[in-house]
Amino acid sequence: MKHILSGIFAAAFALSASAAAQAQDKPPLKIGGILDMSSLYADITGPGSETAAKMAVEDFGGEVLGRKIQVLAADHLNKADLSANIARDMLDNQGVEMIYDVAASATALAAGEIAKARNKIIMFNGPGSIRLTNEACGPYTVHYVFDTYGQANVTGLAAVKSGLDTWFFLTADYAFGQDLEKDTSAVVTKTGGKVLGGVRHPLNTSDFSSFLLQAQASKAKVIGLANAGGDTVNAIKQAAEFGITKGGQKVSPLLAFVSDIDSIGLETAQGLLLAEAFYWDLNDDTRAFSKRFMERTKRVPTSAQAGVYSSVMHYLKAVKAAGTTDSAAVIKVMKETPINDFFAKNGKIREDGRMIHDMYLFEVKKPSESKGRWDDYKLLATVPGNEAFQSLEQSRCPLVKK
Numbered sequence: 001m002k003h004i005l006s007g008i009f010a011a012a013f014a015l016s017a018s019a020a021a022q023a024q025d026k027p028p029l030k031i032g033g034i035l036d037m038s039s040l041y042a043d044i045t046g047p048g049s050e051t052a053a054k055m056a057v058e059d060f061g062g063e064v065l066g067r068k069i070q071v072l073a074a075d076h077l078n079k080a081d082l083s084a085n086i087a088r089d090m091l092d093n094q095g096v097e098m099i100y101d102v103a104a105s106a107t108a109l110a111a112g113e114i115a116k117a118r119n120k121i122i123m124f125n126g127p128g129s130i131r132l133t134n135e136a137c138g139p140y141t142v143h144y145v146f147d148t149y150g151q152a153n154v155t156g157l158a159a160v161k162s163g164l165d166t167w168f169f170l171t172a173d174y175a176f177g178q179d180l181e182k183d184t185s186a187v188v189t190k191t192g193g194k195v196l197g198g199v200r201h202p203l204n205t206s207d208f209s210s211f212l213l214q215a216q217a218s219k220a221k222v223i224g225l226a227n228a229g230g231d232t233v234n235a236i237k238q239a240a241e242f243g244i245t246k247g248g249q250k251v252s253p254l255l256a257f258v259s260d261i262d263s264i265g266l267e268t269a270q271g272l273l274l275a276e277a278f279y280w281d282l283n284d285d286t287r288a289f290s291k292r293f294m295e296r297t298k299r300v301p302t303s304a305q306a307g308v309y310s311s312v313m314h315y316l317k318a319v320k321a322a323g324t325t326d327s328a329a330v331i332k333v334m335k336e337t338p339i340n341d342f343f344a345k346n347g348k349i350r351e352d353g354r355m356i357h358d359m360y361l362f363e364v365k366k367p368s369e370s371k372g373r374w375d376d377y378k379l380l381a382t383v384p385g386n387e388a389f390q391s392l393e394q395s396r397c398p399l400v401k402k
Contacts, residue, residue, distance in 0.1 A: 022032055026070040029325060031312065032096040034086050034111055035126070036103040037075035040064045040204050040230030043259035045103035045126040048305040049073075049295050053100050055293065056312035064319050072096060076107050078203065083107035087114035087122075088272065097325050098123070100312050101109075101304070105129035105176035116141065121327050121334075125307035127256060128228070129175045130183060130390065133354040137397035138386055140327045141353040142334070145307035146277045148179040149390040150231040151255050154275035154359050154383050156187035159222055164250055165191075168220035169198030170211050170235055172227035180226040180254050208238045216244055225253045233258055233263045240268045261364055261376045269376075272364040275388075278303035278343055279377055282375075285342035300374045308368060310343035311355075347385070352397035356385035 033053060035045045050073040057069045076083040090096035091114065099115055099122040100110040102177030108127035110193060115122035116138040123142040124132055129147045133140065167188050173175040177200070185195045196218045199211045212235070215223045218336035223244065225235050234254045239251045253260070256274045280290035280300040287311070293301045301309075302313065319325055344357035363376035370376065392400050 018059070026065075026067045027095065028070040029064060029319070030070045030072055030090075030094060030096045030397055031098045031100050031315075032072040032074070032075055032090040032094070033100050033308070034076050034083050034090075034102040034107065036078055037073070039078050041078070041103045041126065041228065043263070043299075044229055044257050044302050045101065045304050047073075048293075048299065048301065049103070049126065049308045051296050052301065052308040053312050053369070054307045055296075056309045058290060059103060060313060060316045063324070064316055065323065069316070071100075071347055076111075078104055078107060080106045080110040084110040084114050087111035091115065091118050097121075098315060100315070101308050102127060103124045103304075104245075105132070105179070106174045108132060112136055112138065112141060119327050121331055123315070125309045125311060126304040127176065129179045131175065131179065133352045134389075134396040137352050137399055139399060140331050142311065142331075142349055142355060143353050144311045144355045145303050146255070146275075146359070147354070147389065148176065148183045148254075149387045150277075150359055151180060151275050152183035152187045154361050154388055155252060155254055155273060156184045156224075157191060158273060158361050158381070159250075160188055160191040160193040160251055164222045165193035166220045166256075167193060167195050167222045167224050168215045168218040169195070169224045169226050170208070170215055171198055171200045172203055172231055173200040176228065178228045181224070183253055184224055184226065199229070203231070208235045209242070211235075212239055212244060213244055214247065216242065216247070219249075221248075222252060223249055223251050225251065228255045229257075229260065233260050236264050236272075237268060240393055246395050252283050257304070258300055258374065259302050262299075262374065266365060266367040266370055266376065269364045270366045273380070274362055274364070276303050276360050276377075277357065278306045278360055279362065279379075280306075280374065280377070281302065281377070282360070283342075289342045306343050310339065310341050311348070314339055314369055315342065350392065352392065354389055356389055358385055359383045359388035 026368045053071045074086045102111045103126040105127040122139045125145045133143045167180045318330045321331040335349045347357040349355045361381040
């Protein structure tokens with residue numbers, strides 16, 4: 001009897017050992033980020049977004065369907081052609097099965113086309129162009145954190161309603177800036193305001209003086225900054241140096257992250273109104289995630305970085321539930337399953353790929369109101385997702401049945 005039992009145990013052990021060996025034999029599941037690691041959007045996305053993806057993988061358990069999960073990241077240097085080449089190399093040569101973010105809009109639109117042609121899931125957390133869920137939408141494209149329509153709607157609407165009804169735009173001359181200006185102009189005029197003019201500047205501008213002089217001369221109540229990252233920081237700092245805000249004009253960043261406010265400083269940034277999808281100090285859940293993120297990066301997460309964690313976790317759960325990494329099966333589960341975590345409550349990915357969640361209107365605190373570094377915002381309003389984002393009726397995405 002003893003021999004029979006030991007034989008059974010030996011057979012069982014051999015089976016479990018072969019299952020473990022099989023898991024090791026399976027190729028890893030690779031997910032890739034195409035980020036700005038070194039330039040004007042590096043603080044918003046960059047190494048912090050790669051860290052957020054790795055945290056999600058670790059918290060998930062490090063493997064799925066018996067496959068180890070590997071996080072890759074590359075620097076696109078804010079060049080659309082390089083972004084497309086990286087996407088092609090990741091998907092065709094490196095065996096990447098999902099792209100978890102592409103920083104900035106022109107680069108995202110370029111990589112999005114590559115992923116679409118290969119029927120691969122691509123998720124956007126850092127870029128804002130509304131085109132990503134309109135003309136450039138795809139069956140496997142997800143736009144997770146914010147977009148130009150939502151930013152314009154939340155910030156523009158609040159400003160005009162408070163009497164700031166004449167606008168002049170300072171616009172970064174590429175997809176994102178153009179869309180942000182267009183979407184905000186539409187909100188301003190629809191709400192009864194007027195657009196008095198605008199000027200476009202190249203990406204990564206260091207000297208805004210000539211643009212700011214034109215904005216000042218317009219006598220508009222609001223100078224709307226349709227730019228992001230380093231450009232927003234430089235424009236706000238130089239507007240303060242020029243005495244524009246002291247002269248009674250209000251500078252409104254139409255997209256700003258907590259990392260930008262940290263760079264500008266509260267002395268200069270106080271009183272700015274801005275729309276965000278996430279803030280580290282909103283509630284216990286956001287604080288708990290941010291504390292862990294800070295331990296690794298020494299910075300609080302931006303909304304784009306928090307979105308990377310949330311979207312990667314949502315993807316991995318969907319892979320597990322679907323029992324496959326097949327894009328069609330996984331995206332079906334992702335769209336059917338509500339998102340409930342520190343980033344979103346009852347978030348939902350629509351057929352155009354837009355993830356619908358609450359947006360927040362914040363005012364930047366005065367230095368006297370802040371308890372320390374990163375304590376930058378006070379919450380003015382929570383805007384439900386179905387009010388903040390473009391409706392499906394307005395969508396220009398060919399996948400939306402009307």
